[in-house]
Amino acid sequence: MTGDPVQVSMKLEMKDSPGQLVAALKPMSDVGGNIIAVIHQREPDLDDDTLNVQIVLELPEGRREKLVALLNEQGVRIQRIDEERLRYKRTVIMIGHLMHTDLSDTVDQIDSTGFAEVCELAMSMPAVNERSSSRITIKAVSKGDMEAALAILRRVSHQKSLLLIEPLEEIA
Amino acid sequence: MNVALIGLGSVGRGVAGMIAKKDLGITITGIADSKSGCMDPDGLDIENLLTRKNKEGYCGDQKVSASDVIRKAEYDALIEVTPTNALTGEPAIGYIKAALLRKKHVVTSNKGPIALAFKELRALAAKKGVSLRYEATVAGAIPIMHTLEHGLAGNEILALYGVLNGTCNYILTRMAAEGLTYEQALMEAREMGYAEADPTYDVQGIDAAIKLVILANTIWGNGIRLNDIDRTGIDLLTPDALRLAEDEGCTIRLIAEAIPRKHILRVSPRIIEKNHPLVVDGTLNALTLETDMAKEITLIGRGAGSTETASAIIGDLLFIKDSYVQRA
Numbered sequence: 001m002t003g004d005p006v007q008v009s010m011k012l013e014m015k016d017s018p019g020q021l022v023a024a025l026k027p028m029s030d031v032g033g034n035i036i037a038v039i040h041q042r043e044p045d046l047d048d049d050t051l052n053v054q055i056v057l058e059l060p061e062g063r064r065e066k067l068v069a070l071l072n073e074q075g076v077r078i079q080r081i082d083e084e085r086l087r088y089k090r091t092v093i094m095i096g097h098l099m100h101t102d103l104s105d106t107v108d109q110i111d112s113t114g115f116a117e118v119c120e121l122a123m124s125m126p127a128v129n130e131r132s133s134s135r136i137t138i139k140a141v142s143k144g145d146m147e148a149a150l151a152i153l154r155r156v157s158h159q160k161s162l163l164l165i166e167p168l169e170e171i172a
Numbered sequence: 173m174n175v176a177l178i179g180l181g182s183v184g185r186g187v188a189g190m191i192a193k194k195d196l197g198i199t200i201t202g203i204a205d206s207k208s209g210c211m212d213p214d215g216l217d218i219e220n221l222l223t224r225k226n227k228e229g230y231c232g233d234q235k236v237s238a239s240d241v242i243r244k245a246e247y248d249a250l251i252e253v254t255p256t257n258a259l260t261g262e263p264a265i266g267y268i269k270a271a272l273l274r275k276k277h278v279v280t281s282n283k284g285p286i287a288l289a290f291k292e293l294r295a296l297a298a299k300k301g302v303s304l305r306y307e308a309t310v311a312g313a314i315p316i317m318h319t320l321e322h323g324l325a326g327n328e329i330l331a332l333y334g335v336l337n338g339t340c341n342y343i344l345t346r347m348a349a350e351g352l353t354y355e356q357a358l359m360e361a362r363e364m365g366y367a368e369a370d371p372t373y374d375v376q377g378i379d380a381a382i383k384l385v386i387l388a389n390t391i392w393g394n395g396i397r398l399n400d401i402d403r404t405g406i407d408l409l410t411p412d413a414l415r416l417a418e419d420e421g422c423t424i425r426l427i428a429e430a431i432p433r434k435h436i437l438r439v440s441p442r443i444i445e446k447n448h449p450l451v452v453d454g455t456l457n458a459l460t461l462e463t464d465m466a467k468e469i470t471l472i473g474r475g476a477g478s479t480e481t482a483s484a485i486i487g488d489l490l491f492i493k494d495s496y497v498q499r500a
Contacts, residue, residue, distance in 0.1 A: 091420060093413045093443060122419070124412035133412035135420070163408045165417075167443040168333065168427055168450075 005034070005058040007087075007141070011080040012071070016051040020076075024053070027070035034058040052079075088146045089119075091137045092153060096162035098123070098132045107136075109156050116140035116149035173493045174213075176202035176245045176276075178238050178267055179253035180225055183281050183308070186478030187251060187485050192218035198489060202245030206254075209236035211245040238263070242270045248497050249277035249489060252285075253308075258373070258382060258398075261288040268293055268304070275300045277496065279488040281308035281481055287382045287398065290389050303492050308484035310383045311336055311457040312475040315487060319471065320391060320461075327463035329391045331431040336383040338455030338475040339367045339374035340406050340426040344441075345453045348414045348423050354407060366455055376405035377426060377439040384428040384439060392432055404440040417443050423451060 014020045021038075028035055039054040059067065064083070071078060098106070107118045120137035138153075140146040150166065157164035175191075177184055177200055184205070191198050199215040205225065210216060210232030225231040242250060250271035254264050261284035268278050268285055272293065280286065285293060286306045297304040307317045311334070320329070335341050339361055346357040358375070361367035373379050381401040388396050406426050417424050420443075427442045427450065444451055449470040452458045457475030462468050474480040 091422075091443060093416055093424070095408060095410055095413050122416055124410075124416065126410075126412065131408075131410060133410045133416055135416035163404070163441075165409075165413065165424060165441050165443055167422075168429075168448070 006061055006064070007036075007056065007084040008033075008059050008064065009054070009056045009082045009084055010078060012053045012055065013077040013079050014051050014053065014075070016049050020051065021053065023074045024071060024076045025055075027067055027074065028055070028057055030070065031063040031067045032060045033063070033067065088140045088143055089137060090140075090146055090150065090167055091120075091135060092150070092167065093133060093135050093165040094153075094157060094162050095133045095165070096131050096157075096160065098134055098162065099125070101160035101162065103134075106153075106156055106160070106162075109152055110138060110149050113145075113149060113152070115142070115145035173197060173249065173489070173497045174199050174201045174215075174247040175249045175251055175489065176200070176204075176211075176241055176247040176271075177251045177253070178204050178242065179251075179255070180205040180222075180231055181253070181255065182478045183253040183481045183485070184251075185222060185225070186480075186482035187253065188218050188222060190479065190482045190486060192222075194486075196486065196490065197493065198486075201247050202241040203231055204236070204238035204241040205231050206238075208232040208234045209238060209241040211236070211241055213246040238267060239270065242267055243274070247276060249279055249492055251485060251489070252278060252280040252282055253485070254282060256282050256284045258284055258287070258378065261285045265289050265293070269296060272296045272300050272302060272304065275302055277303045277305075277492045279305045279308075279485055279492070281306070281485060283309045283379075283382050283386065287385045287389075290386070291395065303496060305488035305492065306386070307488045308481050310386050311459055311471075312338075312473065312477065313480035313483045314457055314459060314471045314473040314475070315484070316387070316459055316471060317390065318487065318491070319469070324461065324463055324466055324469070327465045329461055329463050330433065331462040332387060332391070332429070332459065333450060333462075334380075334384070334387075334428045334459040335425055335450055335452060335457055336380040336428050336459070336475065337374055337377070337426060338457060339371065340377070340380070341452065341457070341475075342366050342455045343375070344406060344409070344414070344423070344425055347409065347411055348418065351411050351415070353411055354409055375407045377403045377428075380426060380428045381439045384430060384437065388430050388437065391430075394432070396437060400437055402436075402438040402440070406441050409441060418446075421446055425451060 035057045037056040111117045119139045123134040125132040202211040208230040221231045264282045265285045343357040428439045450458045458472045460470045
């Protein structure tokens with residue numbers, strides 16, 4: 001599951017002068033980042049010549065250090081940086097002939113979506129030819145993506161005659 | 173109030189016994205089992221009849237049938253507690269119709285007629301100006317229908333989730349607690365008298381689905397049927413699956429679920445946190461309703477048993493007595 005983009009949220013402080021914002025954004029595209037949101041914040045208690053910007057971006061894994069170095073070179077101060085990977089987590093249990101029905105393909109059907117991934121898998125195989133049980137934890141970018149990932153698992157389970165046990169949805 | 177009782181199995185005996193024992197202002201004027209019947213407008217001697225039933229296998233005159241009692245006895249309300257036929261609902265549907273046509277109230281614990289012919293029977297009762305009540309069909313002693321009708325009156329029911337089959341809940345509880353296989357837990361349930369010789373109806377979620385049909389039709393009047401329920405049973409579960417759930421602070425329960433806004437009507441084994449209010453042990457039942465005003469309400473109680481089911485039936489009878497029939 002390496003190579004999947006990481007969602008990063010940063011709060012930057014820079015001089016409020018022409019070209020500064022562009023200068024801050026350029027390193028992000030240089031490291032292959034995909035900017036999702038740029039939020040300007042003009043805080044009244046700050047000096048007029050300082051600009052606060054919050055940026056949410058997707059970053060290829062392992063590029064964070066490089067980005068921080070590039071931003072420092074540009075004179076941009078990083079007030080805060082948080083990594084928010086896939087925020088939604090659900091755990092399901094699958095029962096059946098998991099190995100014989102190509103478990104790695106089952107996992108790959110989720111991982112290949114780009115919006116969800118299998119982040120944990122626990123298995124129990126009692127004996128050859130007996131049905132095995134597995135607990136699979138999935139992470140997804142959004143609630144809708146999680147629904148889509150579960151729909152894929154339902155389809156795959158049906159095709160491979162596996163019993164899929166879903167979590168009881170949160171009562172909203 | 174005078175009542176006629178049709179069916180003298182575990183539920184019928186429980187009802188008759190409680191009516192005889194308690195001073196409820198209810199008199200039994202007609203009784204029938206599958207082989208015999210008897211009537212007396214002044215009230216039958218229940219203890220005598222139950223003793224005969226235990227000794228000889230029938231309660232009354234073998235020339236008198238259930239239909240005779242329903243058509244001829246003098247009563248205000250019919251108690252219909254014959255065994256459920258989930259495919260045809262008969263002969264119970266016929267019994268209920270015959271009583272309604274005579275303008276008699278009907279109280280039943282029989283899921284068949286309510287799941288299969290609810291609309292028709294309700295319309296007939298309304299036309300005849302009498303009441304058709306079926307509290308005992310869903311979740312045994314839990315007063316779910318009274319709660320929906322009175323306690324939550326005016327609420328919009330947004331969703332419901334329930335543990336509606338005690339047999340499945342017992343099996344899952346034992347698998348989780350002792351690491352038993354499904355087969356071992358089922359065998360134990362049979363020994364305890366919680367599972368039938370043919371457990372299909374329970375373990376494949378059919379019983380829970382029928383109860384979901386009854387609830388959904390009662391709440392939303394949406395005319396759904398058994399085939400509309402997406403259904404998965406518990407018979408393929410492994411002890412390992414329960415252990416894997418346990419490792420995460422969860423367990424597995426058979427949950428019946430209806431969420432109209434998402435078009436969900438489903439009975440399936442689900443991963444659920446162990447401290448969730450729906451996680452009840454043994455043969456208990458539980459129901460969570462999600463409503464617009466009251467928000468979430470969970471009811472927990474015994475889903476089966478002779479006296480427990482009698483509680484639901486007697487609740488319905490006394491409601492009818494207070495609402496329609498002059499107080500004794």
